[in-house]
Amino acid sequence: MDKGSRSPAMTDVARLAGVSHQTVSRVLNDHPNVKEQTRIRVRAAIAELGYRPNRAARALVTGRSQLIGVVARNSTLFGPATMLSEFEQAAADAGFAVSVGSVRELDRSSISAVVDRHLDQRVAGLVVIANTASATEALAEIPEDLPVVFIDGDPSSGRPLVTVDQVAGARAATRHLLDAGHETVWHVSGPTDWFDSAGRIQGWRQTLEEAGAEVPPLLSADWSAAEGYRTGQMLARMPEVTAIFTANDHLALGILRALHERGRRVPHDVSVVGFDDVPEAAYFIPPLTTVRQAFGDVARAALSLLLGQMRDDSGTADQIVVPPQLIVRESAPRRI
């Protein structure tokens, strides 16, 4: 209303309700031992004044804010951006705000800087989207007593972690191609220092070996359509290549174009499977068979792990693995 005057504080509510500020605090924090009638009176006063608690004051005395810090690299990529968005939604529902801290590289000093900024804000917890090994090393920067959850981190770290089952996804993709009749499957991976890449490579290789298929040389790239295109130009020249599994959809896009330019038809001559299921994957030429990751589930799982840690600091080192799902479209149909 009168925007000039400062916003009401707890004492104002207390005065109006005819109680002490401490009772107001108790009502706010759902303490027991408050008479129902008083509770109602206080709630009414809160509503009447439009009172909203000052989080800074609370953070000062409790030493912890209602803020969750997220450390991520390059949140422009589809995966991280979606994850961040989903996580923010989930956190908001739980009454937390989310502070983002992007870093260009997940090296130790960058991470350390971002973590420090978050510590300055006295974040209640930290989510690290740690897709490379270097990020895990930077772990040491994080105080022991701060709740932390890793997303896409090192499964062998023993730290609380939520991740999509990359191995299973890659197995499904590779299996799908073998079942369609291909003798073997080529793989264009993401950067090899990413856990995501490593898991997909592992799943791909295992599946080939189990099927007794020859394992072609690994082709590694970054995540961009540009490198997919370059790699694709090479693959398009090799007649023995009939099935390609790429580590993400953008790589697949570049490859589709290279194949197209060389006159190799998809899926008639070559089948292609991607990873991610970006919204536009269904509109590639041809529509892309790919592996969908349930980012929303990952985000919600990460939040619940974090909230769990914040409640009891027993350090439950849970790890949650979310299964991915193969989406079959025209670039790699069931039968060729």
Place this chain on the structure above:
Amino acid sequence: MDKGSRSPAMTDVARLAGVSHQTVSRVLNDHPNVKEQTRIRVRAAIAELGYRPNRAARALVTGRSQLIGVVARNSTLFGPATMLSEFEQAAADAGFAVSVGSVRELDRSSISAVVDRHLDQRVAGLVVIANTASATEALAEIPEDLPVVFIDGDPSSGRPLVTVDQVAGARAATRHLLDAGHETVWHVSGPTDWFDSAGRIQGWRQTLEEAGAEVPPLLSADWSAAEGYRTGQMLARMPEVTAIFTANDHLALGILRALHERGRRVPHDVSVVGFDDVPEAAYFIPPLTTVRQAFGDVARAALSLLLGQMRDDSGTADQIVVPPQLIVRESAPRRI
């Protein structure tokens, strides 16, 4: 070091340096009237203890945190996601953290809820990525004295705003197609309640009218490849359609596929121009001619406007318009 004990406070630094805590505060805030020698001694003590100021305490007494709130819708889209990422980088360099608040819809109540959450955190300023008119209406929720900058908002609102010159971008795209020899240009727009869409429609229509070309009916869609595809299926059936300008690259992708399916060659039969220049646009089939938006520049401009408002509350209602750039690729070459 010893993680058990609480982190050092200002008084600890003061004791070590042999001064009062107030002097430490003065050093931290770069006040004048501190002897150089004292300043050095305090700095040394800060370094030795690894002291970091408690932002919650500062926020409590000043009534403002070192946190900038961002209100955005669906930050999964390329534009918003890139904007957010760039803004976070810029803000970090200026010593600010960024708290994100996504909303599913930019209606009044959602915005109001997000703004309230930010106010709870006592944000120092607010950036609203307000791409629809409904967002501008929700303006009223924001206190007068809080620094606010709009990105992609209503240019006629008189509020501080940074935006890409959508009209100029659309003019360049349309002009490019006309110059290449097309009689007219069809336009597939984004949702008409987005300012971005409105500007692009306006630029497109103006350019056609100025050139004396017939203005085809406007086709509006959402931003997805799916709707681009549906619209494209219709356009592909119309032989008189030889040039299409789409409101973003994903729409263009869907259209490219629809044209491909109908056997209409791009650019031989139909030329297509997109908008955004997503990283993979160069790897569409064929590579997409599009309009690049300098999101980084927009983000930095928004931050500087915000910092300006935070310094002097004179309410400088600056508006900054960032020019876009036409990127010519094969889907719409200079000459057909």
Place this chain on the structure above:
DNA sequence: AATGCCGATGTTATCGATAACATTTCGGAG
């Protein structure tokens, strides 16, 4: 009826910074 305990509430201390005011120090003018 006295005792004791517990539920409901109030009082005071505290977090760690900045703001406002008080005090000391120091250099130069008279």
Place this chain on the structure above:
DNA sequence: CTCCGAAATGTTATCGATAACATCGGCATT
């Protein structure tokens, strides 16, 4: 050599919440 004003520094109050302890009734127990 004294005095004055500005520069340098110190003291105390304050922000708005929670924590810890204090108080006050009433009800069950003996």
